[in-house]
Amino acid sequence: MRKTTTLITAAILGGSMAMSSAQAEEMRIALVVKALGIGFFEAAAKGAEEAAAELGDVEIIYTGPTDTTAEGQIEVINSLIAQKVDAIAISANDQDALVPALKKAMDRGITVISWDSGVAPEGRMMHLNPSSNSLIGNMIVKMAADHLPDGGDVAVLSASATATNQNIWIDEMNKVIGDYPGINVVATVYGDDLSDKSYREAQGLMSSHPDLKAIISPTSVGIVAAAQAVTDEGKAGEILVTGLGLPSEMAAHVDSGASKSFAIWNPIDLGYAATMISYNLAKGEATASADGEIGMGRLGAVTLDDSMDGAMSDPFVYDSSNINDFKDIF
């Protein structure tokens, strides 16, 4: 029994030695996505390739199932383990179902991180969030303030009154509102993520607050409805619509001038950062530990919290200068 254990240990040691000699030539990092053929993830792969080009000795394996299932991802992970890749960076379809397969990968010496959509802490070394609640809260009011040099009344159009994410972001926004003198939040209304209700609430804001300068909507249904309501009222450009939205959904409203800028994560940066982190962890240049920092190339460094989560950066701001590059991506 002891003999076999030793044998296996030897085999593993041998294997990892062989691997490290292969590493010297080229490190193989697998970028595993929820499903192939989704614009958002194709863009992330573009970012990963950018990181690989910068690093020089990295090969990116962009892969994922054909539909967004945990079973499909488990198959992909198993085949990556068999291929003996050096690192797996995954956006998970299921927080828990992937844990055993990823544990197996880590047991074989593969660096495992999750990004975008996380895996439970025991199934990965760290998780990269695109942004953090406080960064989002700050960004949504900053975008309004940037276009309102003299300050003015702004209102928030949220999803439902009980939506957890939106409430946290609005709280975070209110915490930093003092940094933007002259900006008054006059109302917070709820569109329930329904187009018609959001549209009506936006109309209501315009009629009950004649001096309104901006509507901040941290939800993708709300921001589109608000932009349409402002346009229909003939106030595009007068009342600014900003918040969180997707470039494809907002492209027409940026064209019409109803929205000057809005934010959401940049998938290219996300793929880039995930690759850089995987590289640094696999190389041993950084370790995933609480309060530890891991380099992300041009994006600086990510700091981890107690559950090994880190936030990449401020949400990325989209405006007329870059929307056309992104509107077909996601």
Next chain:
Amino acid sequence: MRHTVSRDLLLAFILLALVGLVSLRFPEFASVKSLSSVFNDTSILIILALGQMAVILTRCIDLSMASNLALVGMCTAMLNASVPGIPIPLLIVLAMVLGALLGSINGLLVWKLDIPPIVVTLGTLTIFRGVIFLISDGQWVNAHEMNPAFKALPRFDILGLPILSWAAIISIACSYILLNRTPLGRSLYAVGGNPNAAVYTGIDVGRSRFNAFVLSGVLSGLAGYLWVSRYAVAYVDIAAGFELDVVAACVIGGISIAGGMGSVAGAVLGALFLGVIKNALPVVNISPFWQQAISGCAIIAAVIFNARSERRPGRIILKQAENV
């Protein structure tokens, strides 16, 4: 008939009182501009309520209207995005035809298989939503993919009102003529009022119900185009839950769930009642939780009122012989 007229007048009076009450708090609400915008905003609900009314008259109910709207809306949006050359009037006709087809599925199941309409339309409600997901793959059709004419049509002003409002007005006129002046419309009342008697007068109950479902489908299809062009976006969840507003509008408007009773004016007033509440609540600035509670109370109050007014006194069939 006299009975419903007085009811409609009462509802109109309540509606005016409601507008007055809101304008106490927010004076601008009663301006012509604001009221016409309320009507415009309620147009889609009015169109759907007219279709629902036709179905309810025959003692049926159509819970699939909002899903029908969403499916047709998604189809027209996708069609417009991929073949921008199709003229918009043709697209609207296609939307109504598709809506009619979807409505006829409900109608056939109710007519030929005799399944209770609430079960049939509860089924198609989810089926239609599922189909939207299948054809769209969960993706949105966004404003920049629709061509300008597609989005501009419902906003185009004629005589001071946008076409969206005119669509509602034309639907009201057509429904009025259809329900009051044609054999088809009268048969809907007959079927709901007393199905047995309707059979004896030579009316096919099943076929009449089928017609009502097709009519509600046509109007849902029309509303589907109007919805996606008004909000300039189409996705799986558009108008989710809207079928309940439609039924509520009919109930408030005095359309009897027991069938056979109700007027076009009632359905329109019921829809406007909800529309005024929906548009007033954002400007009077009260908590969103109160908003839901207030809408709910209005519905219950209307139903209580309906139930009371519908309770007919017992009929004396045989009078006691009087002293001869």
